[in-house]
Amino acid sequence: MPDMMRAVEISVPGGPEMLVETQRPVPKPAAGEIVIKVAYAGVNRPDVLQRAGAYDPPPGASDLPGLEASGEVVAIGSGVSGWALGDKVCALLPGGGYAEYAVTPAAHALPVPDGLGLDEAAALPETYFTVFSNVFMRGGLKAGERFLVHGGSSGIGTTAIQLANVFGARVFATAGSDAKCAACLALGAEKVINYRDEDFVEMLRAEGGADLILDMVGGEYLPRNVKALAMDGRLVQIAFLQGPKVALNFAQVMVRRLTITGSTLRPQSDLAKARIAQALREQVWPLIAAGRVGPVMDSEFALIDAAQAHARMESSDHIGKIVLKV
Template identity: 60%
Template sequence: MTKTMRMVDHRPGGSAECLRLIEVELPTPGAEDVLIKVAFAGVNRPDVLQRSGNYPPPPDASPFLGLEVSGEVVAVGEAVQGLNAGDMVCALTPGGGYAEYCCAPAAHCLPVPDGLSLAQAAALPENYFTVWTNLFERGHLTRGETLLVHGGSSGIGLTAIQLANQFGVRVLATAGSEDKLAACRAAGASVTINYREEDFVEVVRQQTKSAGVNMILDMVGGSYIQRNIDSLALEGRLAQIAFLEGSQVELNVMAIMLKRLTFTGSTLRARPKADKASIATALQTHVWPLLEEGRCLPIIHSTFPLDQASQAHHLMESSKHIGKIILEVAS
């Protein structure tokens, strides 16, 4: 095995043009980690935030970009059980995925689902971990309920629509153009809302006969937060996973009391390793069988070679994509 590898470096940070390839030594897996020869790496908005200096990694994480990969296990730590060199996996990583090799906790690795390509597998971890834990674990979303997904044409949005639809939930989704709304409908949204032309609060009121939706998955924040609260039904839940408009707002929270609402949310990267391992187990039990049946598949917008990571970030920042952006590492 080679002793060095190519990796995308973003330091000291800034615009997408700061991304460059460097040559570094291969990382060494810890006792509970595996070393993966990366085939593809997912590009996510937290990568853009980290690159620009607005999302520092946890102290025990890699300082480099890349939160999900797919590829071949080439080495395992001494305490690893159940994974061996030669296994094909996708993994939620602690960073460092924009590279030819990457370490990840073995407990955060999942087998590549039968029938999926390595490119598709690289599009799974960050979105599916995030959606599963926020909708079904924290949000207790159940069959027969109604869900509103903001940013429906994003990778996370389309994942949320598909999974909720498969588990018997009626989905409403917002997006900003007809092609994005069409993607939401194709994923299983029964009602789509063009946020540039329609007031989602009014559409929710009409569609639910003033009852409100049972749950909202929001990555916008800002002015949406009060409107989300106004759109929830009795015992409704709001899960906040990002803040495109900002996190500091003035709210009238009386409706939280009167409607007995739950306002929750989470970030994935900072959660304990045991939490992420538990999510991985739940996904393998409840979601991987769906993927192997050809359902709830990730939607990939475009793939860039590793040395074009800056172009991938420009596309992410433009918000013109529908679904996932992927880096091809192994040629």
């Protein structure tokens, strides 16, 4: 491996134009880690927040953006088993994906599913770790339950619709245009609400209420989500695009025995992420290999065009995942 690599860094917090090309030392693996020669890196909303100065990387993580990547294992730290040099992998990263090489705990990597290219594989880790851990491990979604996901055409949304559908839930979604609504229906949603024209609360209550809601909007959606839940319903919060503070009547939570929970993925322990990876490998990766679920790809940009990729994400015009070709 070379000593130096191309990368894209955040020069100062601000808009997409603050993403600039730079040279960085190639990372070396510590015990339990692998180094990946990056083929593609996924672009995610936390990258945008980090660029804007609103989401600092955890202690010890690379300051470079990029929370998922695909590529080839080119270096292996001590104590690692199960991976060999040359293996094709996709991995959840603590940061550093916008670069030619990235380091990550070996237990956070997964094999590239049969039938997928490296571009599609790079679009898997961040969304699949997030959705599976929050919808199934934390939210406890069961077959036959009514599930509502907001932002159904996003990377998180398209993944959640497919997984909930394949595991037998009744899936509902919200989206912001007719094209996005059509995309959600094609992925297996039973009904999709265009939030610009319709009220998701009324629709869900007409269906008996949602047993589980996955929300990344927050703000004024929080009391509306509570109204849309069925008895014993669960709300899982994973982001706050409209802000985390709102007035909420908790009497409804008590009377209808509701559960409000949430999580963020990046600050969780290496062990917690390894457990999610193992669950995905056992329960979801066979479904991807069989073609029953998979990434929805929106667009691809060169690494040096990361600013354009961020602008695309912030426009909210995308359907599915955006990746950088490294």
